[in-house]
Amino acid sequence: MVDREQEQARQLADAFGPHGRAGRDLAWIVSVGVLLACAAVLTDAADPVLEWAGGLSGRGLSGITAILILTPLGATLYAARRYRDAARAAAQLDHLATHDPLTDLPNRRFLGQPFDEMLALARRQHRRVGVLFVDLEGVKKINEMYGHEVGDELLTSIADRFRRIAGPEDVVVRYAGDEFVFLCPDLTNASSAERLATKIIQAVEAPFALDGDQIRIAACVGVAITEDRPSRADEVLSDADAAMHQARRQGPGSYALFDRSMREQLTPATAERRLRTAIDNGEFRLYYQPIVSLWTKRLVGVEALLRWHDPVRGVTGAEEFMPALEETGLIVPVGNWILEEVCRQSRAWQDAHPDRPALNIKVNISARQLAQATFVAHLRESLEASRADPDRICLEVNENGLLHDVDAAWATLRDAKVLGVSLALDDFGTGYSSLSFLRRFSLDLLSIDRSFVHGIGKSREDTTIVEHVIGMAKALGIVTVAKGVETEEQMLHLRSLNCDLAQGWYFSEPQPPAMISQLLADTGSRQEWRPPPRTEDSDAAVVRVDRFEPIQAS
Known part of the structure; x- marks a missing residue:
């Protein structure tokens, strides 16, 4: 065609x-x-x-x-x-x-001068304009499974449904690939906006008969209504976009009405500007979550976690801004700063507490960082400038982030390991190529994902998975650390399965560097760690965890 x-x-x-x-x-x-x-x-x-x-x-x-x-x-x-x-x-x-050539709906050009004229006319007539920002969930998956022709047919069908929903004065705009905007001059109150948002969600969730299959997708809708004061088109659209991102946090099939507090949230339109300002103003900080031996319950290491000290919203966790850092590419300069800070902090703790073994620091490395040709050189410079012991720095990578170019990632990590740092694989079991990564990347540490830890002792499947992961790691000489430990029951189950280390709120939430320094001062020198006694029918290898705690195997 x-x-x-x-x-x-x-x-x-x-x-x-x-x-x-x-x-x-x-x-x-x-x-x-x-x-x-x-x-x-x-x-x-x-x-x-x-x-x-x-x-x-x-x-x-x-x-x-x-x-x-x-x-x-x-x-x-x-x-x-x-x-x-x-x-x-x-x-x-x-x-x-x-107009959009696929759906024949007005394209985002309409959101410039034509939309401003619509707002001006509504002001003269003492009316308010409603803007509904619609984000479709699942279109990308349809394109991957059925091909782009089926995906285009799906978008055309959605556009036809939107035309039937829209009122006689409403304008439906195709904003981007899977995003649409409703402009409604007669949408005067929140109740009518909620009714329209519900109709949109229901229209999208109704099954589509395409390529001989019943295809289902979902939508999230953000709603903004112009105020009595004059409003610019870009302001109203930004408000609706912020509300849409709030709806996405609530889950597919949700809608959210804009309120002024949402203006401080990160959206694609504001992310880069606000993150650059945060970098320039030094608003990012590193917190450290203790990693504890399950046998001695002593502090053996920490994981460096990024926090944003936002002047408006306060301390913000990485889950709020990390996707935006990745999308904008700002994860590279921020990641370089993290490496420098981790090396500096490692040396500072070692100098401040010479009476005890140096603390191990686990730091997350993004795929974008690994893709930089200068990554290993920057790591070397950071180690040399701080005089940090590379044996106490552990680079943690996420397996999903390595899938784009495994060969290049392996070459970079191999060169990094020559410098003396250790390697860890994050969130093991949640990706697609875990076993091949274990064999290929010469890992020192394996992190068990919190989703499995939460089900341990309650779900037979999760308990079995954790048990086999620990057994496989020990057979390969890899230290295991369970993430997200929140209860004593989880800690005892992990200990019974012979897991080496653990971290989570049961032991401690992430702490600022000064608090970790206080913990180091309080704990003093550590005792030797010994593995649990072996049963007569057990032939499991005794795993040394020298990287994370000096031991003497029994």
């Missing part, structure tokens, strides 16, 4: 190309004019007219007269046809510029 945009381009080419309608008309007019002039010259057909006009005659004058009469006539006809074609082409080009 020919694409709509290609078809319109073809029509324009037909109108103005060398073989277009206007060109054919001109050729016909010129040909007919030449033939008539020749006939007049050969047959004296124009002589009676010329004699009546002034008694002139002659074949030459007859031909010239015919040409003089026919040429303006032909030019007029050609110009009229050309004007009609030009007007039609201009209208088509204007439609293409302001």
Whole structure:
């Protein structure tokens, strides 16, 4: 099937190309004019007219007269046809510029001057305008499973449903790939906005019959209603976008009404500017969550966790802003700063507490950082500048972040390990290639995801998974650390399964560096750690955890 945009381009080419309608008309007019002039010259057909006009005659004058009469006539006809074609082409080009070629809905250009004019008219008429920002959940998955042709057909069907929902004065805009905007001049209160948002969600959730299957997706809707004071188009749209992101946090099939507190939340439109300001103002801090031996319950290491000291919202966890750091690419400079700070802090703790073994620090490394050609050089510079012991720095990577280019990631991590740092795999079991990573990356530490830890002792499946992960790690000589431990029962179950280390709120929430320094001062030197006694029928290998606690195997 020919694409709509290609078809319109073809029509324009037909109108103005060398073989277009206007060109054919001109050729016909010129040909007919030449033939008539020749006939007049050969047959004296124009002589009676010329004699009546002034008694002139002659074949030459007859031909010239015919040409003089026919040429303006032909030019007029050609110009009229050309004007009609030009007007039609201009209208088509204007439609293409302001409408989405797939759904034929207005595109985001409408959200500029036309939307400002709508707001101005509503102000003069003392009306308020409602803006509903719709984000579709699941379109990307449909494209991956069925192909983009089915995905395009799905978007076209959604656009048709939206047209049926919209009121006579409403405008539905396709804002981006899977995002739509409803502009409603008669949406005067929150109740009517909620009813429309519910209709939109229901329309999207109704199944679609595509490619022989019943396809279901969901939507999240953010609602903003203009205030009594004059509002600019970009302000109202930004408010609706912030409300939509709030709805996304609530889950698919949700809607949220904008309130002013949402203006401080990160959205794609504001993320980069606000994060750059945070970097320039030094608003990012590192907190450290203790990692504890399950056998001695002593502090053996910490994980460095990023926090944002937002002047407006206070201390904010990484889950709030880390996706925006990744999307904007700012994770690279922030990640470089984290490496420098971790190395500096490691040396500071070692100098402040020389009477005890140096504390191990686990730091998360993003895939974007690993993709930088200068990553290993920056790590080396950070270690040398701080004089940190590389044996006490552990780089933790997420397996999902390595899937894009495993070979390049492996080369970078291999070069990093030559410097003396250790390697950890984060959230083991939640990705796609865990076993191959264990074999390939020469890991020192394996983090068991909190989703499995939460179900241990309650879910047979989760308990079995954790048990096998620990057994496999011990067979490979890898230390295990369970994340998200919150209860004593979880701690005891992990200990019974021979897990080495644990971290979570049961032991301590993330702490500022000063609090970790206090913990180090209070605990003093540590006792030796010994593995649990082996049963007679057990042939499991005794795992040394030198990287995380000096031990002497029994």
